[in-house]
Structures are given as structure tokens and as C-alpha cells.
Amino acid sequence: MTLLAPFNIAEPQIFHLPDEDATARLGGLIAPQLKPGDVIYLHGDLGMGKSALARGLIRALTTLEQEVPSPTFTLIQSYDTLSFEVLHLDLYRLTDPEEAYELGLDEARSHAVLVIEWPDRLGHLGFDDRLDIVLEVPDITNFPLAAGGRIARLTPHGGFRGS
């Protein structure tokens, strides 16, 4: 487990995030490394900080004042940044992966970055080349100094950054 400092998203990482600010800062450290076509899967139970991470990421690419509501009901929120569009999705309410077709994600990916909460809802329509981020409560048996907060595990998957 490393301290939260600039890192390369092409390599696996584990961070301890003591509070919500740290979760947002992790998003802010990922943001400048992104390019159109990148897909980020945000895994973790309800309330693990997926939206907080997405908010930090999007604010780093727009402005600190940018409103970033959870897309729980809208499914998808779009943000224009200087160089590409960011689509923030929360697929919790998706009941059938076929509904994902209607979101046009394959086409959107050609010009946008996709940040997806509850990506398992995509089923067989999911993306193979992606950055997986798992947010969880620390297991203090393995991380005795990390009581409280969250653990973030980043794993490039498929051909993400040539991995």
C-alpha cells in the first residue's frame, strides 16, 4: 500500500484513503492521465465513494465548482472538458444489459472517457480494456494501520495502456 502521491495508472496500485477528500484527490491524480477511449470501472458496495472519486476526477478536468451529482436516476451525466467529453454513469438501476445498447457507449467511447459505477450491470456488453478501481472498507487484519476510510485497488485490465 502506498501513500497518495502522483502515480502511473498503467500500473497496479493500492492506496489507503483516510477520508472523502483523499478519495476526491485520487480522482484528481487519475484525471490528467486520461485520454479519449479510456474506460474506468468503479467497483464497490453502496456508499463506498465511487461518486466521490468521479467527482474529484471531473472537477480536476473542469472547475472545482463543477456540480457533479450522482447519476443514480439519470443513469448518465456528460461533462465537457478542454480536450474531451467525460461520461459519468451509474448503472445500478439497469436491469437488462441490452438497455446499455441504448446508451450508445461504444460510439461514445470513440471521443469520450467513460467513468462507470456498477459496471457489472453491463454483463456481456462490458469493456475488456479498462482501469478497474475497487473501493472497500479496509480489512484491518491485512491493513492494521488503515482503520477507517477506504482502500482503493487500481488494476489495469485487458489492453488498458498496453497492459
Ligand SMILES: Nc1ncnc2c1ncn2[C@@H]1O[C@H](COP(=O)(O)OP(=O)(O)OP(=O)(O)O)[C@@H](O)[C@H]1O
Ligand atoms: N475515503 C473515505 N473514507 C471515509 N468515507 C468516505 C471516503 N470516501 C467517500 N466517503 C464517504 O462515502 C459516502 C458515500 O459516497 P458516494 O456517494 O461517493 O458512494 P458511492 O460508492 O457512489 O455509492 P452508490 O453505490 O450509492 O452510488 C459519502 O458519505 C462520503 O463522504
Ligand SMILES: [Mg+2]
Ligand atoms: Mg455513486
